[in-house]
Amino acid sequence: MNSYDALFKQARLQLDSLSKLSSLKEDPLEVMLEKNHLDRRDFIKWAASITAMLALPGHFTPLVADAVKLADRLPLVWLHLAECTGCSESLIRTDSPTIDSLIFDYVSLEYHETLMAASGWQAEENLENAIKNYAGRYILLIEGGVPTAMNGQYLTIGAQARTGVDLLHHAAASAAAIFSIGTCASFGGIQAAAPNPTGAKGVDKVISKPVINVPGCPPNAKNIVGTLVYFILFGTLPAIDVYSRPKWAYGNRIHDNCERRGHFDAGEFVETFGDGGAKEGWCLYKQGCKGPYTFNNCSVERFNQHTNWPIGAGHGCMGCSEPNFWDTMGPLEKPIDSHLLMGLNATADKIGTTLLTATAIGIGAHAVASLFAKSNDRNNEEEQS
Amino acid sequence: MSKRVVIDPITRIEGHLRIEVEVDENNVVQKAYSSSTLWRGIELILKGRDPRDAGLMSQRICGVCTYSHYKAGVEAVEDALGVTPPLNAQLVRSLLNESLYMHDHVVHFYHLHGLDWVDIISALKADPAKASKEAFKYTDLPIATGEDELKAVQERVKGFASKGSLGPFANAYWGNKTYKFTPEQNLIALSHYLKALEVQRTAAQMFAIFGAKQPHPQSLVVGGITSVKDMLSPARLIEWKSKYEIVKDFIDRAYYADVVMAAAAYGTEESVLGGMGVKNFLSGDAFLLSRNKNLFESGIIKNGDLSKVYEIEDQKIEEDVTHAWYKGEKPLQPYDGITDPDYTGFIDGDTVNGPAKIINENDKYSWVKAPRYDGESYEVGPLSSMLVNYAKGNKVVVDTVNSFLKRTGLPVEALFTTLGRTAARMLQTKVISDNAITTFNSLIENIKSDQSTYTQFEIDPNKEYKGRFIGEAPRGTLGHWVRIKNGLIENYQAVVPTTWNAGPRDANDIIGPYEASLVGLKIEDPTKPLEVLRIIHSFDPCMSCSVHVMDIKGKDLTNFKISTMNGGTAC
Numbered sequence: 001m002n003s004y005d006a007l008f009k010q011a012r013l014q015l016d017s018l019s020k021l022s023s024l025k026e027d028p029l030e031v032m033l034e035k036n037h038l039d040r041r042d043f044i045k046w047a048a049s050i051t052a053m054l055a056l057p058g059h060f061t062p063l064v065a066d067a068v069k070l071a072d073r074l075p076l077v078w079l080h081l082a083e084c085t086g087c088s089e090s091l092i093r094t095d096s097p098t099i100d101s102l103i104f105d106y107v108s109l110e111y112h113e114t115l116m117a118a119s120g121w122q123a124e125e126n127l128e129n130a131i132k133n134y135a136g137r138y139i140l141l142i143e144g145g146v147p148t149a150m151n152g153q154y155l156t157i158g159a160q161a162r163t164g165v166d167l168l169h170h171a172a173a174s175a176a177a178i179f180s181i182g183t184c185a186s187f188g189g190i191q192a193a194a195p196n197p198t199g200a201k202g203v204d205k206v207i208s209k210p211v212i213n214v215p216g217c218p219p220n221a222k223n224i225v226g227t228l229v230y231f232i233l234f235g236t237l238p239a240i241d242v243y244s245r246p247k248w249a250y251g252n253r254i255h256d257n258c259e260r261r262g263h264f265d266a267g268e269f270v271e272t273f274g275d276g277g278a279k280e281g282w283c284l285y286k287q288g289c290k291g292p293y294t295f296n297n298c299s300v301e302r303f304n305q306h307t308n309w310p311i312g313a314g315h316g317c318m319g320c321s322e323p324n325f326w327d328t329m330g331p332l333e334k335p336i337d338s339h340l341l342m343g344l345n346a347t348a349d350k351i352g353t354t355l356l357t358a359t360a361i362g363i364g365a366h367a368v369a370s371l372f373a374k375s376n377d378r379n380n381e382e383e384q385s
Numbered sequence: 386m387s388k389r390v391v392i393d394p395i396t397r398i399e400g401h402l403r404i405e406v407e408v409d410e411n412n413v414v415q416k417a418y419s420s421s422t423l424w425r426g427i428e429l430i431l432k433g434r435d436p437r438d439a440g441l442m443s444q445r446i447c448g449v450c451t452y453s454h455y456k457a458g459v460e461a462v463e464d465a466l467g468v469t470p471p472l473n474a475q476l477v478r479s480l481l482n483e484s485l486y487m488h489d490h491v492v493h494f495y496h497l498h499g500l501d502w503v504d505i506i507s508a509l510k511a512d513p514a515k516a517s518k519e520a521f522k523y524t525d526l527p528i529a530t531g532e533d534e535l536k537a538v539q540e541r542v543k544g545f546a547s548k549g550s551l552g553p554f555a556n557a558y559w560g561n562k563t564y565k566f567t568p569e570q571n572l573i574a575l576s577h578y579l580k581a582l583e584v585q586r587t588a589a590q591m592f593a594i595f596g597a598k599q600p601h602p603q604s605l606v607v608g609g610i611t612s613v614k615d616m617l618s619p620a621r622l623i624e625w626k627s628k629y630e631i632v633k634d635f636i637d638r639a640y641y642a643d644v645v646m647a648a649a650a651y652g653t654e655e656s657v658l659g660g661m662g663v664k665n666f667l668s669g670d671a672f673l674l675s676r677n678k679n680l681f682e683s684g685i686i687k688n689g690d691l692s693k694v695y696e697i698e699d700q701k702i703e704e705d706v707t708h709a710w711y712k713g714e715k716p717l718q719p720y721d722g723i724t725d726p727d728y729t730g731f732i733d734g735d736t737v738n739g740p741a742k743i744i745n746e747n748d749k750y751s752w753v754k755a756p757r758y759d760g761e762s763y764e765v766g767p768l769s770s771m772l773v774n775y776a777k778g779n780k781v782v783v784d785t786v787n788s789f790l791k792r793t794g795l796p797v798e799a800l801f802t803t804l805g806r807t808a809a810r811m812l813q814t815k816v817i818s819d820n821a822i823t824t825f826n827s828l829i830e831n832i833k834s835d836q837s838t839y840t841q842f843e844i845d846p847n848k849e850y851k852g853r854f855i856g857e858a859p860r861g862t863l864g865h866w867v868r869i870k871n872g873l874i875e876n877y878q879a880v881v882p883t884t885w886n887a888g889p890r891d892a893n894d895i896i897g898p899y900e901a902s903l904v905g906l907k908i909e910d911p912t913k914p915l916e917v918l919r920i921i922h923s924f925d926p927c928m929s930c931s932v933h934v935m936d937i938k939g940k941d942l943t944n945f946k947i948s949t950m951n952g953g954t955a956c
Contacts, residue, residue, distance in 0.1 A: 082425050085399045086448020086600040092496075092582070093589045093599065109552045113396045117500045117557030119918055120392035121738045126556050147424075153728055156422045157401060159391045161731045161742035164423075190427060190445040197426035217601055218448065273611050274471075274839030281614050303598035307590045313597035313604040314611030318441060326442065331435035333606060 004057055007234070011063050014235035054226055054238075055248045063233060074232060075138040077130050078112040078181075079171055081164040082155055082191050082200055083144025087182035087218045088114045093304055094221030107228070110138065124158050131174055139228065140175035142168065145184040145191050146206045149199030165206060172203075177231050178211045180204065181224055183320055186213035186243075193326035202323075204244060212237050213244040217320035220301050223249045243323055245295065254291035254317045257299040260284065270314070278314055288333040289316030296321040387415055389736045389743055390911045393422070395921060397497040399449040400928025402887070404921055405744050406903055408737075408911055417896075417903035418744045419887050420751040421928045424710070424726065431877040436462045436844065436869050437607050443865065443879065444601060447927055451600035452485050452592075453858035454865070454879065459605045461865040465852025466607070466844065471837040472676055474609035476828040477616055479673040480625070481596050481604075483821035487632050488588035488599070489859040490767070490814040491640060493925050495581035498807065499574065501919035502647055504564040505554060508571035509543055511535070516569035523649075524642035528635060529580040530573050538576045558915040563657075565650045573646070577639045584635045591628035594621055609839035616828070617836060626825060633818040644811040648793040651804055655907065656916040660803030660923065662901020663762050664689035666769035667697065667885070671857035672817065675827040680781070680820050681857065684773040685758070689801055691776040699855075701759040704880070708746075708889035709754045716757060716891070737911045746890075753928075755888035755897060756880060764898040765861025765885045766924060768809035772800065785816050803902070806923040846872035858882055860927050883927045899924060 047064040051057075056064075078088070092115075109115065110130035111123070118126055130138055144164075147154035152163030162170075172178055180186040180203045192200040204211040214223050227246055230238045238246040255261065263269070264283040271277060273287065285292070291299070294317050302309040310317055319329040329336065393403035401423040407416040427446055431439060440458035447454060456478060463470065470478075513535040520527035545551065566574065589599040595612045596602035604612040615621040651657050665687050672680035684694040703716035712725040727749065734743035744750040755762070763769075774782035775797075789812055790797065799805050844850075850869040857863065861882030868876040888897040896904075899921060908916050 080401070082423060084445055084448035086445075086451060089448050089451070089600045092492075093586055110555075112553055113394055114399070115496070116396050116553040116555075118555065119394065119396045120914070121912070122556040122558075123394055123396050150726075150728060153730060154424045155401065156731075157394055159393050159736065159738065159741035161393075161422070190430065190442065191425040193430045193442075195430070197429050198424060200425075217445065272839065272841060273606055274609055274613055274837060278611070278613050278838075279617060279836070304590045304593040305586070307593040308597050308612075308615070310597045310603035312615075313595070313602075314614055315597060315603045315606065318603070326430075330438055332441055333437050334435070 007056075008060065008063065010236075011060070011233050014233065015063065017235070054230055055251075064229060074176070075108040075110045075130055075134045076112075076141060077110050077127065077138050077171060077175070078141045078143065079167065080113050081142060081144030081168065081185070082147050082198065083182070083184050083189075085114055085143070087143045087185075088112070090218035091181075091221050091224060094225070110134070121159060127171070131171060135174035137176050138174070139231065140171050140178045141181050141224075142178065142185040142203050143181050145188045145200035146203060147191070147198040147200050148206065149197070154198040168203065169207060172207045172209055175209070177237065178203065178207070178209055179224075179227055180211055180213045180215075182219055183215040183217045183325070186215040186245075187323040189217070190326060192324070210237055211244060212240065212246060214249070215243075215245060215321040215323075216296060216298075219321070220298065220303060222301050223297070241295065245321070249297050250295045250321065252295065252297065254294045254296055254299050254311070257297075258291055258311060259299065260311060273314070281314075284311060284314070284316040286335060287316050288318075288331065288335055290319035290322075290325070290329045290332075290336070291317040293329070293336075294319040294322055294325075388911065389734060390908070390914055390917070391736045391738070391741050391743060392914060392917060395918065395926065397500065397922065398926040398928065399447060400926070402921075402926055402928045403744075404899070404903075404917060406906075406908075406914070406917060408908060412908045412911055414903050414906045414908065414917075416746070417900040418746055418750060419753070419889060419897070419899040420744055421753045421887065423928065424752045428877045428879060431874050434874050435872075436465070436850075436867065436874050439865075439867060439874060439877065440605055440607070441603070443877070446879065446881075448600045449927055450485070450489060450859045452481060452596065452602050453863060455602060455605055456482065457854045457856070457858075457863055457865040457879070458867075459607055460856075461852055461854040461867045462607050462869070463852070464854060465850040465867055465869055466842055468608050468840050468842045470609040470840055471835070472831050473616065473828065473835060474838050474840075475673055476824055476831065477595050477610045477612065477838070478605065479824045480821065480828065481592060481602070483672060483817050483824060484588065484592040484596070484625075484629075486814060486817050486859055487629075487636065487821070488585055488592060490810050491581055491588065491632070491636065492585050493859075494640060494643075494807070494811065495578045496585075497925070498919075498922045499578055500554075500557065501915065501922050502564070502651070503566060503571050503574040503578065504559050504561075505542060505571065505575050505578075506546065506559040507564065507566070507568045508575045509539060509546060509568075511539065511568035511572035513539060513572065516572045519567075519569045520573050520642070523645045524638055526638050527573075527642065528638040529576045535572055535576055538579060539572060541579075542575065558913045558918075561913065561915045562909050563654060563916055563919075565654050566646075567650070570646055570650055574643055577643055580635070580639065584632055587628050588632045591625055591632060594625045594628075606839070608842055609837075611838075613836075613838040616838065617832065622825075622829065626822075629818075629821060629825070633821075636814055636818045640811055641815055644808050645789075645793055648795060648799075648804065648808065652793075652795070657803040657919060658799075659905055660806065660902040660920040661801045662896070662904055663764050663898045664801065665758070665761055665763040666772050667758060667763040667765050667862055668769040668773040669697075669855055669857045669862045671770070672820070672824070674820060674823045680817065681770055681774055682777055682779055684777060685763070686769075686772055686776055687761075691772065691797070694773060694776045697758075702880070703757050703760075704884075705755040705757060705891035706749075707755070707892040708749050708751065710749045710752055711754065749889075751887075751889045753884055753888050755891045756885050757891060757895070760893070760895070762888070762891075762895055762897045762901070763885055765882045766806070766810075767813040767859075767861075768800065768806045769861060770857060771809040771812055781816055781820060782812075785812055785819075803920050803923045810925070844869070844872050849875075860925050861885060881927075883924075886924050887926060887928070899926075 111127045152165035155164035187202045268282040318332045319325040387407040395402040403420040405418045443458040444455035517532040520530035592599040669683045705716040706713040712727045731742035853866045855864040864880045866878045886898045
């Protein structure tokens with residue numbers, strides 16, 4: 001049995017056990033789809049795209065489809081801690097195809113402060129009901145960092161003024177799985193940047209259960225949905241990297257699949273914003289692009305239904321899905337002297353010795369060779385003109 | 386004996402807000418308190434960093450009015466360094482801002498504020514055929530209100546409601562007597578609620594064309610913009626225009642019509658005809674249409690008197706921390722501000738829902754400071770922007786407001802209400818969407834002869850710089866102040882819209898717009914205070930914006946000159 005067969009079997013078992021649970025909703029997915037003017041073909045196409053995104057073989061598509069049909073068995077609780085609501089906003093921007101938000105419609109969203117109708121006591125009651133009625137079954141999604149200084153009192157929620165950290169412990173205790181949505185919940189985020197006045201931390205530094213990090217500022221909604229589907233499908237948490245990020249989404253560097261990679265390889269760089277290279281869409285490395293150090297799928301998924309993304313819009317990647325990027329990647333519009341491509345911008349135009357260093361760190365010999373060839377050509381041209 | 390009502394969390398807003406009111410035996414609000422319950426300290430974090438990072442970092446203050454703080458941070462640094470971006474960059478920034486407002490106000494009205502006006506359970510009782518006809522009363526060309534469409538919407542919600550598990554719609558105040566729409570009107574609005582979910586995606590795409598992504602764009606730099614490739618692409622330009630037309634169409638045919646409908650249905654509902662305790666209004670310039678020409682002008686109005694508009698004198702702005710969780714003795718001007726946390730928390734008390742932690746109004750009770758202009762509290766936001774421009778005789782605003790008043794049969798005074806505040810946000814959206822095309826055309830015209838998008842600059846580490854941005858954001862007037870030394874940010878401060886509106890009382894017991902708006906309100910059922918939510922949501926709270934920190938430690942920034950409120954817009 002190869003590993004995919006084992007995985008397939010595991011998923012089948014998980015789905016079978018899920019299907020025995022009672023649904024929170026009466027309408028099967030087919031009826032929901034019909035009411036929303038989506039046919040089965042749309043649905044299967046969507047399932048296939050999610051399957052591909054999760055880096056699973058094509059024959060897993062029916063399993064993904066089954067998993068989504070069973071998604072109504074899983075209630076969701078979404079907590080807001082020290083945050084800006086950008087991750088929630090990202091989520092409501094999803095929907096091409098419209099089925100993505102349908103999934104969230106279909107998954108029972110029991111508590112979400114930005115979207116829920118109830119306020120105050122009634123809102124708190126919804127949370128308590130979900131925690132009690134769906135103990136061990138709900139997925140907990142956290143948006144925002146956890147302020148821990150001053151006994152956590154930099155954030156209180158509810159009529160009893162419970163601290164964010166207390167509420168997190170309470171909600172996490174009975175959760176089936178915990179996802180940190182965004183860089184703040186994953187790693188502390190902006191408020192955890194030096195000097196971190198509120199002692200903000202990532203969720204996994206505060207609670208002792210496994211947490212899947214879905215970082216990004218904000219993360220692409222596809223990554224949020226994909227992480228959920230994976231859990232429903234396999235009943236387990238996905239393969240993760242050293243920072244607990246799902247490998248299927250955060251396994252490659254921005255640089256690996258960048259649309260401007262060819263210009264990097266050819267040594268064609270934007271020298272100042274707005275120059276000829278900028279108009280042509282050349283590489284932004286010298287303008288501080290952190291794509292070579294950042295693991296995420298933005299270069300493939302882009303944002304707002306593939307409309308654009310930072311590098312597409314001529315601004316370098318700032319590394320927002322990496323831990324502590326505000327402190328380690330800044331200044332954001334300058335290359336990092338201490339990082340892997342150290343000194344490349346400074347020496348690239350002068351001598352070829354850096355070539356060897358750069359090659360050694362695995363950027364690729366052809367890339368660097370062409371980089372210098374082109375760079376020197378450009379310099380000559382500039383000198384002549 | 387008065388009774389205390391605590392509402393925490395206030396949902397369908399950005400951030401963490403608590404509202405407390407005291408009602409008398411007739412359930413009329415006697416006193417109200419507004420408390421922000423989260424502090425993050427972002428401006429403190431900005432100290433010592435590269436000034437070019439100020440925009441991207443301060444943008445993380447808020448993901449709802451995303452872009453506002455980005456632009457404010459970038460332009461404050463530009464002001465300090467004396468950098469003027471090329472006209473193309475200014476126009477693209479304005480285009481982004483127009484796209485932002487067209488997104489933000491639509492989402493606020495339908496998805497955050499809408500459920501205060503629309504009873505979705507009531508919509509189940511509607512007759513779709515009747516509702517479809519009803520829609521023509523409020524516009525000549527209704528959208529998403531065909532009988533078949535309304536039937537489909539009703540079926541969808543029926544299925545949802547019959548499950549007993551309403552998800553995000555559970556446990557709300559459905560059936561409250563102050564819901565005034567008929568079942569048919571509720572169904573029309575509900576259909577638009579769903580349609581708006583779709584349209585807001587288009588609006589976000591429209592923004593992302595030149596902004597990289599939404600929320601949290603990434604295409605501005607000190608000196609200009611980076612999306613030059615998109616700006617020069619005819620395909621991208623027309624993509625913006627076609628998406629703009631879709632969103633504008635929705636604003637004209639649904640948003641406008643629904644507010645007309647609300648004016649008709651709620652015109653006699655007492656609980657939305659008050660909500661105006663502070664009648665002072667302040668607003669800044671906004672939206673570049675063409676070289677040196679802005680859509681909105683700045684000014685202030687005192688005591689609701691529209692016959693006179695005053696210019697803003699920045700030295701009259703002070704912040705008081707008597708009831709905010711910071712140390713401090715006397716009110717300070719923003720550039721002299723000191724922020725030193727002094728958390729005193731809540732006390733045990735009784736409420737209509739039972740024992741709870743409550744505000745001690747004699748002590749400090751919020752992370753929001755209390756800004757004052759010449760010692761008085763001021764409201765900021767779309768209503769202020771409309772009133773200032775109406776009073777100044779800004780033609781596009783006067784025409785739009787008058788045409789709305791004529792259509793609804795309401796007097797100008799109706800603007801000074803909760804309903805008026807909600808209507809003003811729609812009117813502002815309407816004016817912006819009607820005029821954004823002018824910005825677009827100016828950009829096309831300018832590109833023909835000028836393709837520059839960036840002004841080069843240098844930061845001299847041996848020099849000291851200081852500068853500011855003041856303008857409008859979707860929730861009102863926003864200001865950022867920056868001081869640069871040794872090539873790094875030495876001090877940073879933001880004074881934002883929700884601070885003006887949500888601040889606590891000050892040393893002289895003068896109360897701010899949120900608190901003042903609730904006094905005198907009669908609540909049908911204090912355990913289900915829908916009326917309070919409706920008024921607070923009409924301000925469009927954005928709490929993480931309003932809680933700012935500056936650790937200036939007495940550093941003197943008095944050299945700031947804010948002679949005019951120019952520089953465009955930003956929460």
